[in-house]
Amino acid sequence: MKEITTLGIDLAKNIYQLHGVDRHGKSVLKKAISRAKLLETLANIPPCLVGIEACGGAHHWAREIGKLGHQVRIIAPQFVSPYRKSGKNDANDAEAICEAVARPNMRFVAIKAPEQQAALVVHRAREAIKAERTALINQIRGLLQEFGIVLPQGAATFSKRLVEVLEDSGMPLEAVGVFAELRGHLLRLEGRQADYDRRIARLAQDKTAQRLAEIPGVGPVTATAIVASVGDAKLFRNGRELAAWVGLVPKQSSSGGKTRLGRITKHGDSYLRTLFVQGAMTVILHLGEKTDPRSQWIRNLVARRGTQKAAVALAAKTVRTAWALMTREEHYRLAA
Known part of the structure; x- marks a missing residue:
């Protein structure tokens, strides 16, 4: 068998499909194996780039395969679909994963720790x-x-x-x-x-969770959820990328040099999105007579756009603030 440089694995409950290619992109491995034989098979393959689709058990297998010396990447299913050449089956899915994981600009899912x-x-x-x-x-x-x-x-x-x-x-x-x-x-x-x-x-006794809980509208539930879901916030280039991952940025339908923004995308983690929006709504309902710049901005936003849209905008702002605190390891400071 020629040396495998990239391997795509279609995970399932019992039978896993493998598709490997060499450095020229030529298929050198097409094989279905049982769950019990997966690690044994991969142990006999020299270290290579391994792609798996985000699904149940993906993080477990990513950690176990990584221990064998392979470089493992998890890909969201919606990024794999465009590379599927024909009908959906295990072999075609494994080939699509193998193709997608080798793309230089592909986005990957961070591997979660136990x-x-x-x-x-x-x-x-x-x-x-x-x-x-x-x-x-x-x-x-x-x-x-x-x-x-x-x-x-x-x-x-x-x-x-x-x-x-x-x-x-x-x-x-x-x-x-x-x-x-x-x-x-x-x-x-x-x-x-x-x-x-x-x-x-x-x-919530975690230091990062404690810093996040200092943000208005973020309590122990939201703080621990984002720490567990995101892990290393430095994987995101900026706060807007994290807000997009949560699904709190406008959906674009732009063409011909014209930018058209619509409703939020609702991509990513719906649980986190719900927590942040609920927290933002709580902040709005308890504004009272506060006169600090942040409260005035929220009050003006509510007057212009309504309570619900203001809550979504505030939630997106809170996510960006959370990214800054997580990456810089700083405490929350209210703007003067």
């Missing part, structure tokens, strides 16, 4: 519990409405209000028993969410 993935596991589990809690509250609201009972909005005091309603509702005992059981399930979910909040508070 600690970063562990922090993101905490966030994902917390979000799942939060979604289940919201769904349960909405279900209880709907059932109560069947009896003509409408509780005020707000999840924080919902359990307490539910008890007050059940004590003097006049509903049949069977229905009261069901509502009591649902409330018990709600309390268990709230207890689990509180436990994950404490875990995030421990993660």
